[in-house]
Amino acid sequence: MSEVSRRKLFAGLAMVPVMGAIAASGDDHPATPHKFAPSLPGREVMRQRYFPNLELVTSEGKEVKFYDDLLKDKIVVLNLMYANCEGVCPTITSNLKVVQKYLREQIKHDIFIYSLTLKPEEDTPARLKEYAKMHHITDKNWTFLTGKPENVEFLRHKLGFADPNLEIDKDKSKHSGMLRYGNEPMSIWGTCQGSGEPEWIAQEIGFAVPREFKVHPQVNE
Amino acid sequence: MYFNANGEKVSRARWKEMYDAFKNRQEIVKAGLDRRELLKMGLLTSAGMLVAKNGLSSRAFADSWGSGSCYSGTSGCGTCASPYTTPWVMNMPIPAVKQPIAVSALTGPAPTIAPNNAINPATGIAYEGRTRAHQTPIGSNSNLPFPATKVYQVSQQVANVNMSNDLPLQRLWTYDGVSPGLTYVAHYGEPVMIRNYNNLPATNGGFGINSVSTHLHNGHTPSESDGYPCDYFAAGQYYDQYYPNQLAGFLSDHISTNGDPNEALGTLWFHDHREGYTAQNVYKGLVGHYLLFNNNDTGDETTGFHLPSFPNYDIPMMFADRCFDAKTGDLVFDTFNTDGILGDKFMVNGVIQPVLHVSPRRYRFRWINTGPSRFMQLYLTDLNNPTASQPFWQISNDGNLLPHPIQVPAVALGVAERSDVIIDFSQYSGKTIYIENRLIQPNGQGGPSGNVSGGGQGFLMLKIIVDQPTVADNSVAPSANTSYYTLPSVSAAPRVTRNFNFDQGRNGQWTINGGLFSCTTARFTVQQNSLEQWNFSNGWGWSHPIHVHMEEHQVIQGAPGLYGSSSDDSSNYSKWGSQYCWSGCNSSGETGVNLSRKDTVRLVPRSNASIKMRFRDWMGRYVMHCHNVIHEDHAMMLRFDIAATGDTNSNP
Numbered sequence: 001m002s003e004v005s006r007r008k009l010f011a012g013l014a015m016v017p018v019m020g021a022i023a024a025s026g027d028d029h030p031a032t033p034h035k036f037a038p039s040l041p042g043r044e045v046m047r048q049r050y051f052p053n054l055e056l057v058t059s060e061g062k063e064v065k066f067y068d069d070l071l072k073d074k075i076v077v078l079n080l081m082y083a084n085c086e087g088v089c090p091t092i093t094s095n096l097k098v099v100q101k102y103l104r105e106q107i108k109h110d111i112f113i114y115s116l117t118l119k120p121e122e123d124t125p126a127r128l129k130e131y132a133k134m135h136h137i138t139d140k141n142w143t144f145l146t147g148k149p150e151n152v153e154f155l156r157h158k159l160g161f162a163d164p165n166l167e168i169d170k171d172k173s174k175h176s177g178m179l180r181y182g183n184e185p186m187s188i189w190g191t192c193q194g195s196g197e198p199e200w201i202a203q204e205i206g207f208a209v210p211r212e213f214k215v216h217p218q219v220n221e
Numbered sequence: 222m223y224f225n226a227n228g229e230k231v232s233r234a235r236w237k238e239m240y241d242a243f244k245n246r247q248e249i250v251k252a253g254l255d256r257r258e259l260l261k262m263g264l265l266t267s268a269g270m271l272v273a274k275n276g277l278s279s280r281a282f283a284d285s286w287g288s289g290s291c292y293s294g295t296s297g298c299g300t301c302a303s304p305y306t307t308p309w310v311m312n313m314p315i316p317a318v319k320q321p322i323a324v325s326a327l328t329g330p331a332p333t334i335a336p337n338n339a340i341n342p343a344t345g346i347a348y349e350g351r352t353r354a355h356q357t358p359i360g361s362n363s364n365l366p367f368p369a370t371k372v373y374q375v376s377q378q379v380a381n382v383n384m385s386n387d388l389p390l391q392r393l394w395t396y397d398g399v400s401p402g403l404t405y406v407a408h409y410g411e412p413v414m415i416r417n418y419n420n421l422p423a424t425n426g427g428f429g430i431n432s433v434s435t436h437l438h439n440g441h442t443p444s445e446s447d448g449y450p451c452d453y454f455a456a457g458q459y460y461d462q463y464y465p466n467q468l469a470g471f472l473s474d475h476i477s478t479n480g481d482p483n484e485a486l487g488t489l490w491f492h493d494h495r496e497g498y499t500a501q502n503v504y505k506g507l508v509g510h511y512l513l514f515n516n517n518d519t520g521d522e523t524t525g526f527h528l529p530s531f532p533n534y535d536i537p538m539m540f541a542d543r544c545f546d547a548k549t550g551d552l553v554f555d556t557f558n559t560d561g562i563l564g565d566k567f568m569v570n571g572v573i574q575p576v577l578h579v580s581p582r583r584y585r586f587r588w589i590n591t592g593p594s595r596f597m598q599l600y601l602t603d604l605n606n607p608t609a610s611q612p613f614w615q616i617s618n619d620g621n622l623l624p625h626p627i628q629v630p631a632v633a634l635g636v637a638e639r640s641d642v643i644i645d646f647s648q649y650s651g652k653t654i655y656i657e658n659r660l661i662q663p664n665g666q667g668g669p670s671g672n673v674s675g676g677g678q679g680f681l682m683l684k685i686i687v688d689q690p691t692v693a694d695n696s697v698a699p700s701a702n703t704s705y706y707t708l709p710s711v712s713a714a715p716r717v718t719r720n721f722n723f724d725q726g727r728n729g730q731w732t733i734n735g736g737l738f739s740c741t742t743a744r745f746t747v748q749q750n751s752l753e754q755w756n757f758s759n760g761w762g763w764s765h766p767i768h769v770h771m772e773e774h775q776v777i778q779g780a781p782g783l784y785g786s787s788s789d790d791s792s793n794y795s796k797w798g799s800q801y802c803w804s805g806c807n808s809s810g811e812t813g814v815n816l817s818r819k820d821t822v823r824l825v826p827r828s829n830a831s832i833k834m835r836f837r838d839w840m841g842r843y844v845m846h847c848h849n850v851i852h853e854d855h856a857m858m859l860r861f862d863i864a865a866t867g868d869t870n871s872n873p
Contacts, residue, residue: 036304036388036389036548036549036550037548037549038549039389039392039426039549039551040427040549040551041424041426042424042425042426042427042428043427045426045427045546045551045553046427046556049427049553049556050556050557087728088728158557159557160555160556160557160558160559161557163729164560165762174728174729175728175729176728176729176730177728177729177730178559178728178729178730178855180557186423186425187425187426187427187428188425188430189428189556189557190430190497190498190854191497191557191559191854191855192497192856193730193737193855193856194728194730195728195730195737196737196739196856197739197742199741200739200740200741200742203740203741204496204497207430207432207496207497207498211346211455218352219336219338219346219347219350219352220347220350220351220352220452220453220454220455220458221432221453221455
């Protein structure tokens with residue numbers, strides 16, 4: 001076991017609830033004071049914790065890196081979908097179309113929407129392209145993504161789109177209807193509900209947008 | 222497909238091994254093995270650490286969220302794994318009392334009834350972020366002078382705060398540079414106005430938004446000053462909040478007595494309530510105490526109800542859990558966990574496992590669970606005799622004094638619930654007593670298992686050393702069964718009964734009656750000064766502490782009592798509330814501490830509860846929501862309005 005993973009392991013074990021009583025005995029002081037690494041900027045904290053630079057493929061067949069090409073320096077919205085989904089996906093896709101229209105009208109800055117398939121085995125780039133066409137999605141700032149199944153699955157977990165109930169998690173029709181949105185350089189990240197009213201979703205995404213990019217900023221923002 | 226902690230693909234056999242490790246750990250925890258047994262089994266080093274055995278790794282199953290990387294194997298980033306901190310080194314901070322200032326000393330323009338939306342040349346944006354005028358009759362009623370009897374100014378600002386000597390200083394967001402913020406000491410009949418400045422920075426260290434709305438929790442507050450989640454204001458702006466400090470009914474059904482004296486509130490707290498970011502901003506430090514005294518609860522033990530004197534013997538305590546990054550030692554938030562998050566470091570008033578020195582006499586402690594997601598059940602523990610029951614006296618529920626003191630073995634607190642207690646330390650003279658949370662909660666889904674650990678095997682939160690000089694105690698013994706307030710009758714027929722179902726109904730999105738929160742949509746309208754009954758029902762597997770703004774309520778059915786098996790029952794559950802149970806529980810025993818005025822009711826899985834309340838004196842926008850702030854931020858909240866004419870929507 002490497003030194004690093006050993007240290008991680010010890011740190012992990014220190015929280016076992018039985019330690020409450022042990023800690024009280026006061027004899028478990030570490031041999032040396034902990035040496036901490038310097039603090040990281042907010043965006044770097046977020047990148048390391050949640051945004052692996054995995055390779056994905058767009059509906060145009062273009063290979064992209066998740067962090068470098070899709071998130072870095074951008075304001076973004078992320079959701080899950082798959083082409084033959086008949087549950088929550090059509091609602092969210094049609095909501096996002098209206099949301100994007102609002103954002104175009106209200107925000108003087110590019111906001112990128114990324115829709116990641118949950119079924120990369122089935123959803124080839126061509127199939128995603130067909131899906132976009134079927135929904136009349138032509139905006140260049142909206143990208144449908146697929147990729148190697150392990151990359152997609154890893155990303156799904158990283159972004160917290162896994163259900164804690166493994167039975168529910170297995171059932172793709174019950175996938176998360178949450179949208180993640182964020183301002184990467186400012187490390188403002190939030191979650192809103194893809195089934196909500198489109199105008200309200202657009203307002204929420206606007207929480208991550210600085211005032212100077214808003215066409216009609218409110219008096220309190 | 223199976224993954225390990227680092228997201229690498231592993232074989233099914235390896236995954237099984239990891240899963241077994243996780244289960245083994247749970248078994249140990251469940252068995253409550255003590256130090257000696259663990260040592261004997263070779264599972265514990267003499268330094269007190271569990272040995273690094275593959276079969277025990279907490280993070281074999283899911284990555285831990287203090288580690289700098291995050292992989293949600295089960296829920297969020299998995300189990301927190303903060304760096305080591307030495308307990309019982311730092312003293313428990315007691316925030317100083319916030320001092321009023323002259324109106325002329327306020328920074329910026331003089332206060333106005335209408336929002337001052339004139340452009341501040343220094344910032345280029347409006348001076349004030351308020352969007353609605355202080356409502357009538359503020360400024361036109363002798364009880365509601367404007368600006369106010371007392372005026373304060375608070376600055377929300379970043380500060381370097383020491384939470385443990387073993388951790389680096391934390392860049393917290395604070396009220397006035399400390400977290401919890403300075404304590405407001407208010408008195409009934411003395412309205413206050415607080416000029417609330419947002420001086421928070423744009424750089425956030427990874428979480429938090431510098432757009433805020435400050436809610437006075439349990440305040441009987443006009444809507445525009447309530448801290449409604451969508452009444453946020455920007456960095457560089459102020460927001461003048463007017464807290465009337467008037468008894469409920471003072472403009473309606475109890476005009477002649479200036480409100481109902483039996484509805485006095487006592488222990489309130491304020492915290493950020495910014496729509497979509499409440500959890501992040503509260504986690505970052507935006508909390509504080511607000512105490513409300515009157516001619517009965519005077520803060521002076523020689524007068525009124527003779528409760529221990531403030532501030533020497535009347536001490537507010539905020540309990541919370543947090544997680545820290547193992548590499549940098551910095552506070553970390555689990556941003557994409559929408560289920561609920563648990564930390565492994567326990568703070569009281571902002572310091573991890575602090576010490577309090579007391580005199581051998583009676584003290585009043587005001588306990589507040591500030592979350593974000595953990596439920597607690599607090600006991601007093603003598604580690605030299607950890608299984609012995611150490612009863613004490615509960616005198617309030619959610620900060621509102623009970624009809625009379627009730628002796629209890631413990632206090633259960635969902636997030637945002639509060640309890641004032643009286644502990645007589647004369648019986649512990651020279652001893653050391655701990656406040657211990659014994660409630661077992663496996664994950665942040667707001668689901669305590671319902672079980673409690675044995676004495677000394679839970680989480681020790683505060684060490685209390687009874688080593689201070691013996692001093693006079695003029696407070697009255699709670700055993701004398703002093704009467705506090707009579708419960709106002711809510712037996713009248715409600716104008717409307719509304720039903721609310723709390724669930725995760727739509728693809729992981731938290732809902733109330735299947736609906737999602739929106740700032741702009743009021744789901745129903747309450748008729749001002751009317752009595753309503755709300756019936757709550759809860760889905761499977763999750764707990765939700767439900768908080769209603771504007772007025773306190775009485776739980777008329779379904780209030781949960783203490784968690785725990787019958788082994789710590791002394792056949793007296795009826796004295797302090799019905800026993801916790803998973804299903805089929807007939808919680809009809811609304812007695813003891815549940816005969817009270819509350820603002821937050823705990824819904825356990827598959828449970829029902831009914832509350833009744835009047836919405837008096839004020840109008841406008843309010844919210845009802847789950848106070849697991851993670852659920853709240855992800856739409857388990859609804860807006861309701863109070864207006865002259867209400868609707869009768871029974872399933873809004």
